[in-house]
Amino acid sequence: xxxxxxxxxxxxxxxxxxxxxxxxxxxxxxxxxxxxxxxxxxxxxxxxxxxxxxxxxxxxxxxxxxxxxxxxxxxxxxxxxxxxxxxxxxxxxxxxxxxxxxxxxxxxxxxxxxxxxxxxxxxxxxxxxxxxxxxxxxxxxxxxxxxxxxxxxxxxxxxxxxxxxxxxxxxxxxxxxxxxxxxxxxxxxxxxxxxxxxxxxxxxxxxxxxxxxxxxxxxxxxxxxxxxxxxxxxxxxxxxxxxxxxxxxxxxxxxxxxxxxxxxxxxxxxxxxxxxxxxxxxxxxxxxxxxxxxxxxxxxxxxxxxxxxxx
Numbered sequence: 001x002x003x004x005x006x007x008x009x010x011x012x013x014x015x016x017x018x019x020x021x022x023x024x025x026x027x028x029x030x031x032x033x034x035x036x037x038x039x040x041x042x043x044x045x046x047x048x049x050x051x052x053x054x055x056x057x058x059x060x061x062x063x064x065x066x067x068x069x070x071x072x073x074x075x076x077x078x079x080x081x082x083x084x085x086x087x088x089x090x091x092x093x094x095x096x097x098x099x100x101x102x103x104x105x106x107x108x109x110x111x112x113x114x115x116x117x118x119x120x121x122x123x124x125x126x127x128x129x130x131x132x133x134x135x136x137x138x139x140x141x142x143x144x145x146x147x148x149x150x151x152x153x154x155x156x157x158x159x160x161x162x163x164x165x166x167x168x169x170x171x172x173x174x175x176x177x178x179x180x181x182x183x184x185x186x187x188x189x190x191x192x193x194x195x196x197x198x199x200x201x202x203x204x205x206x207x208x209x210x211x212x213x214x215x216x217x218x219x220x221x222x223x224x225x226x227x228x229x230x231x232x233x234x235x236x237x238x239x240x241x242x243x244x245x246x247x248x249x250x251x252x253x254x255x256x257x258x259x260x261x262x263x264x265x266x267x268x269x270x271x272x273x274x275x276x277x278x279x280x281x282x283x284x285x286x287x288x289x290x291x292x293x294x295x296x297x298x299x300x301x302x303x304x305x306x307x308x309x310x311x
Contacts, residue, residue, distance in 0.1 A: 060200065062107055066266060066279050069253075073261040080112075081200040082218035083193040085257075089222070091178070091209035094128040096225035099139070099249045101206055102131070103270045103277065105172060106140035108202065110275070114171040116141075117164040119149045121157050123178035124208055140275040145171065155183050158192075165195035165203050176206045180213055190216040212256060220257035226250040226267055229280070248272070250280055 061077030063070055070076050078084065088097040105116060120130060130150075133143040149160050154177060161175040173196075177184065189205070193216045196203045205217065212220060228247030250269040257263065269280045 060111070062104065062111070062202075064107075064268075064277050066268065066277055068264070068279065069255075069266045069268075069277075072255055072258060072264045075260065079218060079260055080202045081197045083189060083196055083203045083205060083216065085189075085205045085207065085215055085217040085220040086223055087207035087210045087212070087220070088224065089209070089211065091127050093223070093225060094124075094208045096249070096251055097206060097208060097223045098128070098131065099270070100221075100223050100251050100253065100268075101174065101204060102136060102139040102141055103249075104204070105174075106275055108172055109141060109145065112171045114169045115145050115147050116171050117147050117149065117160070117167075117173045119151065119157050119160045119164070119173075119175045121154050121175075121177045122150070122152060123154070124176045125150065127178065128208065138272050139270070140272070154181055158183060158188050161203060161205075162188075162192055162195055165192055165201055166199060168199040168201060170201050173201060173203045174206060175204070176208065177210075178208050179210050180207075184213070184215075186214060186216055193217065217257065218259050219255060222254040222256055224252045224254075226252050226280075228269065248278070 060080045061073070061075055062080070063077045073079070086097060086101060088094065109116075118131070130148060131146070136143050136146065151157055151160060157175050157177055161173055164170060164173040192203050192205070195201075205215075212222070228250050248269040248271060250267065252265065252267050254265040255263050267280050268277045270276075271278055
C-alpha cells in the first residue's frame with residue numbers, strides 16, 4: 001500500500017511540473033525504487049541507453065545569439081526536447097508568425113540533421129496557404145528537408161504531431177492550427193511534451209489568430225511584427241534580389257511562459273545572408289520637422305466657443 005501511495009505522489013508531482021503549477025527551479029526527481037513494477041527493473045542496457053538519450057537532449061539547445069534573450073533560460077538557450085508554443089493574436093499576422101518559425105528552423109537545421117515534419121490544418125491552408133519554397137530558401141531552410149502533411153481534420157493534426165514526435169531521426173515537428181478548439185487541452189499538450197522529452201525532437205505548436213490558453217508547453221511565445229529597416233548591406237543574390245529595397249524582417253517576441261527560466265521580451269530582426277538574429281530597437285520619428293521661424297498662432301486658437309442656435 002505504501003509503494004502505491006509513493007508512486008501516485010510521484011506521478012502527481014510530475015503532472016504539476018508539466019502544467020506549470022510548480023516553479024521551474026524544481027526539477028523532476030528520479031523515479032523511486034518503489035515505483036518499479038513487481039516484475040522487476042528493466043534490463044540494465046535499456047535503462048542506460050534511455051538515460052544517455054535524455055541527458056544528450058537536455059544539453060542541446062537553440063542559441064539565439066542575443067544575450068538578452070538567451071539569458072532568460074537557465075541553460076542559456078531554448079531546450080530541444082520539449083513542446084514550444086508560438087502564437088499570434090490575429091490571423092492577419094500569420095506572415096510574421098511563419099517568418100519567426102522559419103528563422104528558428106534555420107538555426108535548428110544547422111545543428112540537427114533529418115527532415116522537418118510540417119503538419120498544416122485545413123483552416124490555416126484556407127487563410128494563409130502553405131509555405132513557399134523560395135521563401136523557405138531565403139531564411140536558409142532547405143525545402144527538400146520539409147515533409148508537408150495536410151490532414152482533413154484538426155484532431156488528425158495533433159495525432160500526426162504526436163506520431164512524428166516519436167521519431168528521433170526527425171529534425172523537428174511543426175503543427176499549424178487556427179484559433180482555439182476543444183481537442184487542444186492539457187492532456188494533448190502533455191502527451192506531446194512527454195514524446196519530445198523521450199526522443200529529443202523539438203515540437204513547435206503554431207497557433208494563428210489565437211489567445212494564450214493553458215498548456216503543458218515548456219515555453220509560449222507571442223509574436224508580433226515591427227517595422228523593418230533597410231540596413232543597406234550587400235545581400236547575397238540567392239537570399240535577396242539585387243537592388244531590392246526590402247528591409248530585414250523584424251518581430252517583437254514576448255516570452256510569456258517559460259518553465260525553464262523567466263519571462264521577457266525582445267525586438268529582433270533576421271539577417272538572411274548571415275542566418276542570424278540581431279537585436280533592434282524601434283524609434284518613432286516625426287513625419288515633418290518643426291520649423292523654428294514659423295509664425296506664432298493667434299491667442300484664442302484652440303479654445304472652444306459656444307455658438308447660438310438659429311431661431
